[in-house]
Amino acid sequence: MFTGLITGVGTVKSVTALGQGRDARFTIEAPAHAPWAGHVAEIGASIAHSGVCLTVVESGPGWWAVEVSAETISKTSLGAWAPGTRVNLEASLRLGAEIGGHLVSGHVDGLARLLSVTPEHGSTRFLFELPAALAPYVAAKGSVALNGVSLTVNEVEGQRFGVNIIPHTLAHTNFHTLKPGDEVNVEIDMLARYVARQLAFSKA
Incomplete structure (x- = not known):
């Protein structure tokens, strides 16, 4: 779950097709400022990318990678993402944290x-x-x-x-x-x- 309060804007570093289908792997560069500065995303973490909840599959200091199915790409703006695309970022909501926006699931309609x-x-x-x-x-x-x-x-x-x-x-x-x-x-x-x-x- 998320709140719709963006905590940084990342940048798409690379886009790689997966297999023979339309699935894709995106590498995201995190913003340089806090709270993302030097951030190493945990494997399996959920992060909203311009409203799309995606799972981190690989990460390092200041970057992470996500893999996206053809279904998600066809229903969202991810099909237009290319190196340099700017992406709104929000880490998942922690229980007990203040909800300043409204409850957002990360499931794009x-x-x-x-x-x-x-x-x-x-x-x-x-x-x-x-x-x-x-x-x-x-x-x-x-x-x-x-x-x-x-x-x-x-x-x-x-x-x-x-x-x-x-x-x-x-x-x-x-x-x-x-x-x-x-x-x-x-x-x-x-x-x-x-x-x-x-x-x-x-x-x-």
Whole structure:
């Protein structure tokens, strides 16, 4: 489990195809600043990479490797990752730790496309478009995780929704690298997912 509060932005060092399929191995370089400085990730540790929970399979000082299935690559932004790609990082939540964002599982539901980026007073408004299947799960003033970042939805219109990114978040995540047309990983709020499931059964 995670909270959607990013603690650093790493960089993809290398991408290697595995076997004859579409699985891949990514090597990630950790940020130089604390709490990742000199960090050696434990083998088997879960780390959210732009919202995708991945398991560390090899590591060394300041870097680690993860292996990703073709299924995960097809459902997330990982298929577009290349050396130099900036990746939001969050270590898994420890029991008893403060939850400053909202509960995030690291299981991505799909991709949203960035439509526009607009300065708005002291923050920046990002407008996204969701796939039709995910649109019912996003509500104004509800929570959503985009590239692993816990955010509050400002407004919703059909399949489109907007969020405001404050300067600190913009500077300390990979949001400052995004441009219209880019896709981001979306995890809908866990509560919305289970409420929808219950409603589906009650109507059956």
